[in-house]
Amino acid sequence: xxxxxPLADAxxxxxxxxxxxxxxxxxxxxxxxxxxxxxxxQRRELTLVRMTPDIVYDQLIGMGCARKLVFSWGGNPGxxxxxxxxxxxxxxxxxxxxxxxxxxxxxxxxxSAGASGFPFGIVRGYExxxxxxxxxxxxxxxxxxxxxxxxxxxxxxxxGIIHAQQADEAGNVQLWGISGVQKEVVLASSRSIxxxxxxxxxxxxxxxxVYLPGWAVTAVSEVPGGARPSYAHGYYTRDNSFYVExxxxxxxxxxxxxxxxxxxxxxxxxPA
Amino acid sequence: MxxxxxxxxxxxxxxxxxxxxxxxxxxxxxxGIGLPSQAANLARVTHAxxxxxxxxxxTIGAKPVNLPLSIGDGELAETADAVVSVPEIFGYWxxxxxxxxxxxxxxxxxxxxxxxxxxxxxxxxxxxxLPGAGGAPEIAAWCRETFVMLRHTPRAFVGQLDFxxxxxxxxxxxxxxxxxxxxxxDGELELxxxxxxxxxxxxxxxxxxxxxxxxxxxxGAPPQPEELQALRAxxxxxxxxxxxx
Numbered sequence: 426x427x428x429x430x431p432l433a434d435a436x437x438x439x440x441x442x443x444x445x446x447x448x449x450x451x452x453x454x455x456x457x458x459x460x461x462x463x464x465x466x467q468r469r470e471l472t473l474v475r476m477t478p479d480i481v482y483d484q485l486i487g488m489g490c491a492r493k494l495v496f497s498w499g500g501n502p503g504x505x506x507x508x509x510x511x512x513x514x515x516x517x518x519x520x521x522x523x524x525x526x527x528x529x530x531x532x533x534x535x536x537s538a539g540a541s542g543f544p545f546g547i548v549r550g551y552e553x554x555x556x557x558x559x560x561x562x563x564x565x566x567x568x569x570x571x572x573x574x575x576x577x578x579x580x581x582x583x584x585g586i587i588h589a590q591q592a593d594e595a596g597n598v599q600l601w602g603i604s605g606v607q608k609e610v611v612l613a614s615s616r617s618i619x620x621x622x623x624x625x626x627x628x629x630x631x632x633x634x635v636y637l638p639g640w641a642v643t644a645v646s647e648v649p650g651g652a653r654p655s656y657a658h659g660y661y662t663r664d665n666s667f668y669v670e671x672x673x674x675x676x677x678x679x680x681x682x683x684x685x686x687x688x689x690x691x692x693x694x695x696p697a
Numbered sequence: 698m699x700x701x702x703x704x705x706x707x708x709x710x711x712x713x714x715x716x717x718x719x720x721x722x723x724x725x726x727x728x729g730i731g732l733p734s735q736a737a738n739l740a741r742v743t744h745a746x747x748x749x750x751x752x753x754x755x756t757i758g759a760k761p762v763n764l765p766l767s768i769g770d771g772e773l774a775e776t777a778d779a780v781v782s783v784p785e786i787f788g789y790w791x792x793x794x795x796x797x798x799x800x801x802x803x804x805x806x807x808x809x810x811x812x813x814x815x816x817x818x819x820x821x822x823x824x825x826x827l828p829g830a831g832g833a834p835e836i837a838a839w840c841r842e843t844f845v846m847l848r849h850t851p852r853a854f855v856g857q858l859d860f861x862x863x864x865x866x867x868x869x870x871x872x873x874x875x876x877x878x879x880x881x882x883d884g885e886l887e888l889x890x891x892x893x894x895x896x897x898x899x900x901x902x903x904x905x906x907x908x909x910x911x912x913x914x915x916x917g918a919p920p921q922p923e924e925l926q927a928l929r930a931x932x933x934x935x936x937x938x939x940x941x942x
Binding site: 477511533536548604606658 | 756782783784787811815823824829833835838861
């Protein structure tokens, strides 16, 4: 049964140096507050997994939390490059960053395999691209038809972290809107943290929502606004202007560090 | 002082209009963000109202009034016929073979329509680290055809890609700010259409390989007032699509 705990406690107990950690949320419901808590607690040598590393991963990488990045598209959506990611890849700053890159279809299959307990997922992809040499992929034949497909090893993070709209007091979680791979990452991970906009007495069943029972989640933390500057459908909209501003904030190392000190390091952990 | 006739549209607007015209009504289209999203939505609000726009965030049948900044803006979910998970959109819908047209951008393209969106320079020590593959390799592999949009410069149209992110076998047209390229039967792209006011020489100079020119080279019609009006209504003023991946 999920424990309802302050975010700082959840991160302290569940995220360890050297862990494979996946923060997911496909544009929507990105767990920024949880990422900031990982930065405040100065976790190191993490293998960070995420289909679409954007601002929060730029911050984690720029603050030296990561040793390796597993991803399929790394950029500031609609704006351009991630300068901290690029600085790490192009100049080893603040640390060298190992890359393992996939396509979206490859990562989606790898998460689904992880959630299903399968050793690998299959994709009708990677053919005719240079990606195959830069990622973990193997070619297999269908045992029934002989069709040639790509196998991608299952993703099984030590910790999966997502943000959702609501949980109830038993730690059951409900999220709705664009749901990305959030269900898959929680079910693929050994441990999980779900931050939520609010804890309600009773979850109203919503059609097409994703429901994660409390017995499948390790920890739930109430963090209103925990996805900002991403958005939470039904609560607040995406702060597109901040995504544009981030381009300037993150461009130079000094300004980035100053901003992180003021807006992340010196800030209190989220309320309980 | 000589009065120069003010242009009534930009090269980017011409590109968006030319690309939108290629989308037939009723097409099911997997849309990349940036220029492709602009063109696909222009088609939807003009001649192709039954076009079904699918974004990789899992939104099927999205009908945004304003162009989204990302592939997962709330407006896409709110206006969609359905929102499905990312494994579902790439599994059942894309690899399942349900999509007619994939619509992509890229940083580099070669003469066979192969695309690079991964790195400029050497992979381990890149000059520019680009965002990476995203959905592109499987979009190009499993949509019935692929349209590509990018600005026509020698840096983009290269003899040799720095990295092949996406195979070009399914590319059926490349729309640029100068004209349109389509593959010949041997798979090599040739120039088949020029926008108004653009010369063949200008296009050859902007291409990093010896571009072949179709013997039946067409001259595209300039944007019509209703196309421009619809395009500008979708794109807020000064909204720069340059950096949109």
